[in-house]
Amino acid sequence: MAQGHKVFRDFMARKGLKSTKQREIILDEFLKSTSHLSTEELYLKLRKKNPNLGYATVYRTLKLFAECGLAEERHFGDGQTRYERTSDEEHHDHLVCTGCSTILEFEDPRIEELQQQVARDHNFKILNHRLELYGLCSKCTGKE
Amino acid sequence: MAQGHKVFRDFMARKGLKSTKQREIILDEFLKSTSHLSTEELYLKLRKKNPNLGYATVYRTLKLFAECGLAEERHFGDGQTRYERTSDEEHHDHLVCTGCSTILEFEDPRIEELQQQVARDHNFKILNHRLELYGLCSKCTGKE
DNA sequence: TTTCTTGCAAAAGCTTTGCACACCG
DNA sequence: CGGTGTGCAAAGCTTTTGCAAGAAA
Numbered sequence: 001m002a003q004g005h006k007v008f009r010d011f012m013a014r015k016g017l018k019s020t021k022q023r024e025i026i027l028d029e030f031l032k033s034t035s036h037l038s039t040e041e042l043y044l045k046l047r048k049k050n051p052n053l054g055y056a057t058v059y060r061t062l063k064l065f066a067e068c069g070l071a072e073e074r075h076f077g078d079g080q081t082r083y084e085r086t087s088d089e090e091h092h093d094h095l096v097c098t099g100c101s102t103i104l105e106f107e108d109p110r111i112e113e114l115q116q117q118v119a120r121d122h123n124f125k126i127l128n129h130r131l132e133l134y135g136l137c138s139k140c141t142g143k144e
Numbered sequence: 145m146a147q148g149h150k151v152f153r154d155f156m157a158r159k160g161l162k163s164t165k166q167r168e169i170i171l172d173e174f175l176k177s178t179s180h181l182s183t184e185e186l187y188l189k190l191r192k193k194n195p196n197l198g199y200a201t202v203y204r205t206l207k208l209f210a211e212c213g214l215a216e217e218r219h220f221g222d223g224q225t226r227y228e229r230t231s232d233e234e235h236h237d238h239l240v241c242t243g244c245s246t247i248l249e250f251e252d253p254r255i256e257e258l259q260q261q262v263a264r265d266h267n268f269k270i271l272n273h274r275l276e277l278y279g280l281c282s283k284c285t286g287k288e
Numbered sequence: 289t290t291t292c293t294t295g296c297a298a299a300a301g302c303t304t305t306g307c308a309c310a311c312c313g
Numbered sequence: 314c315g316g317t318g319t320g321c322a323a324a325g326c327t328t329t330t331g332c333a334a335g336a337a338a
Contacts (some may be wrong), residue, residue, distance in 0.1 A: 123282035138267035
């Protein structure tokens, strides 16, 4: 937790950006929340306690988080941008249930290794990647 | 080639849809084009020969292609929807160069197999998936 | 003739931007 | 103070929708 605040503070210092109450509030909520928040979801949560907070501020601040490496933009195919907190832990991928919209995370070092191998074969330098498996989770398998 | 037309014709018949000149034109161009076309790119190509064609018609028609399984919607993170022709061949994944926007395709059955294994472990039924590796291609590695 | 399509323009999302005022350093 | 940041509203983009006229079955 303190980790995230420090990263952001250092980033702001480096860039000559200012610390404001809004940025604090948004960062707190972002770090507290579960992954894969859309900007709107975060905004609505924040509005409950901070009725004056502007939509644009949330957009701008999330972009800052992405810029300083605290968050990553994701697009799952509905028209909304979602932000996921980056962690120092292992990279993880997603199982997205098209039935109930649940998003499960998983990680598999063997897949990661094969990706690197593919990249080497193409003289490609991977900076980032994403793997998403769409389908039905155990709860929804029977329903449809 | 004829394959694509047949699929679409059958689909239209089944759904009570009508065959029109516009749909023919769009299908021809779509089948002829390389993968990963954005709606706008396709529209611009088509406009050259068919100045009266409407933007909305292209959108609507591409949705039909997706619905009948001829095409798949893809979102690579720029705000545009792209359509990729589905083939009966092996599924392939993407290497997306963030330097020059080149999109390379690759396939790796070992990765596919590991995905199935992950799904089994979570009692998840995969209907679809997507793997994208973002980074720099061989040409761009030195430049940045 | 009946139903589906088209092209246009308007509307609808989501995101960004311009601007006056407020705030941080 | 001087430069940033904020909130609001307006503008931008991509995509969707309503509708009258046109084309297919």
